[in-house]
Amino acid sequence: MEQSKQTESVKNSTQPKKAVVLLSGGLDSTTVLAMAKAQGYACYAMSFNYGQRHQAELQAAKRIADVLGAEEHRIMTLNFGELGGSALTDTSIDVPEELSEGIPVTYVPARNTVFLSLALGWAEIIGAYDIFIGVNAIDYSGYPDCRPEFIEAFEKLANLATKVGVEGQSFKIQTPLKDMTKADIVHCGSELGVDYRMTVSCYQADSNGQACGVCDSCRLRTKGFADAGLDDATVYQ
Template structure:
């Protein structure tokens, strides 16, 4: 059986990446969700719902308290989440230092233990909100690192591949693909705030709204 590990936050990108893995013939999908000190658990609850709907083989939760340092507005209660700006070029306050590097390192450890050579992550350079760890250069470098630092890659010569299917895809095209693959976007959560409904003003909400509008599809979260 073909096996893959998917980093599943419960957001739009990671949820679609999970369905891409299944569509590409990976019979057993292992979902990996991180509790990294977020101010709310809305995405984690969404990850649980998406994993159930997709029928993953196993869903692991890893607790890494990245809120112990830094002034990230997603993890530090003293730092407010700024109003969104989809045209920003600077690093936003929502950036969690080296988050994807940490997550992929843990995923590589999981892969090494289970001898799984395919990892999926839903990052994109096209709509990446200024996050440096969502770029192709980082993904390629990280792939080399995990192959040098795991028995699976270095000794057993089963090269670990980091799949980032949306690197050069717009979120609108990603949503269109997700609809074709059967993703239930009503189960996902993108908002940086953990309220009952999406705030509609943070970077993530603005990017999501633009993507659904460009795709010509109504966001099911806004129907609730």
């Protein structure tokens, strides 16, 4: 009996750590999935059909999860479109094609709070203590829920509001891209073998995933490849 327990303990100790990775299908989240895999995590990818303008990014997320070897890929269905208030979920609001001051209309109110909450629930169920999200505080659109202060606050909430936290374990919200430029991110992913042709970053991509080339996300992506000195294989409309 004692020998059986020791054998089971050794077996469990050799199993890789589990992580939930938020995967949009874009450049940043794909790089994060590749980074988590490279760190030895067994990755459980989570994407969201939240009423966004196009489904191309979800098709991209499916391909990426498969190619990068996610243990499982779940697509959760929400409907932020019922709330409106964002150019990404409300077709009556145009996606801006010029630089603007302040927080842009492509900001989706409470999106990362909701996404992280659902990832937290799944993490607790499957026994994962790490949640990866591709937020960035340098080359980004200025969304308030991408800031380090938000991530720190959510991590504290995660460890206060869960059975895992109450019983003495702890969750870590991993943000490996936080202090990286877009060029740094592209370099990192390229070194890990990421094929960025699979990814869709555009806020208004067509049904084939072709990018507009003029929205804020496209501008950041294009600049990232240019600054990195690498060819951008993005297909534009």
